[in-house]
Amino acid sequence: MTTVAGAAVVVGVDGSPRSMDAVEVAAAEAMRRRRPLRIVHVLDRRPGAPREASPEVVHERAAACLAEAARMAGKVSSDVAVSTELLSGRPMPALTGLSRHASLVVVGENGAGGLLLGSVANHVASHAACPVLVVRGEPRTGGPVVVGVDGDGDSAGALDFGLEEASLRGTSLVALHAWCGTDSTELTGTCEFWFGEAQEERVLAEALAGAAVRYPEVPVRRQVARGHAGPLLADWSHLAQLMVVGERGHSGIGGALLGSVSRHLILHADCPTTVVRSGVLSGTG
Structure with a gap:
């Protein structure tokens, strides 16, 4: 960043x-x-x-x-x-x-x-x-930093910010990638069809490539979960000290303006939530 x-x-x-x-x-x-x-x-x-x-x-x-x-x-x-x-x-x-x-x-x-x-x-x-x-929610000093990862450029900044925060806070990071396994489309109110859990594991692995080199002090837990990203991330907010999401995405993390997931966390998260827009400026230097 x-x-x-x-x-x-x-x-x-x-x-x-x-x-x-x-x-x-x-x-x-x-x-x-x-x-x-x-x-x-x-x-x-x-x-x-x-x-x-x-x-x-x-x-x-x-x-x-x-x-x-x-x-x-x-x-x-x-x-x-x-x-x-x-x-x-x-x-x-x-x-x-x-x-x-x-x-x-x-x-x-x-x-x-x-x-x-x-x-x-x-x-x-x-x-x-x-x-x-x-x-919002309950500010706490324990628990991991949790980042929503959608596998495209819109969540890359969120992942970088989350790794940085985990390093600064001396805690671990949970990288959550949500996917849906239905053949329905968005028009039916459900998720689009994806290839399966093995494919989504690869998506998350690619997103995290190089993280261990840049932040070797941060333990990273990878989680690929089937379901809607908003509720899944909100569940993690009961344990996390910080949630981090991008503004939008195409795999359940986003939509118009902030996107459904970012809006969901701002309204329902049980701990502070950081929204990182694509291409914004930040850093510790």
Whole structure:
């Protein structure tokens, strides 16, 4: 994956409990990656936007939110350089714009102030120029990193990111490739016909070629499973510390925009999920 030199980990906050969870996860990522942490709060000051208080009160609340987020980040690691920024505009384009100069964007699954609503997480994950980590479920330090592998270029970035994360976290990686064994088509609501488990084993082996050379310290478990990728990956999320998927694919991992699997995990995963779009920038350097 291409490295954005010196790029920060960016996290959006709105004062909700889930956004503060996102700050803790983002601070841990910044510490692992030896990156600065950039905490942002977006105020919607467009004409006609909802106003619950005077501009002065809104600004004071936002400043307090950023100060609390910085305090929480400092508790995670005192070695991470933390900056805060108060922006004006709409949350979705603001965070998407920041992603062009970030190594990772972290958002919560939902929130109270509009910044971290599910639609925002979905939009940013669909359009960001770097990987997007959606904080949901139960953040945990145990368990493997689990990656959905579809055998084409759309999941190559996700696999690279997952291997990198497993190395940084000192844990193992599970590479899951889902396939269907029916002769029905997508028009019937089931999966397309594939050649069989032996063929799918080869697909996964080819996707993982070279992984042991690049990350010899990461134990890799290969799993080829018959069924729909979304539920299979969601089952793994009860044990994993991080799920990683591409934006789309052709073997059960994807569809339009984020694709059915990425959307399924953002809505149902029991641990944080990272979406890696094809060709995005990332890295630890």
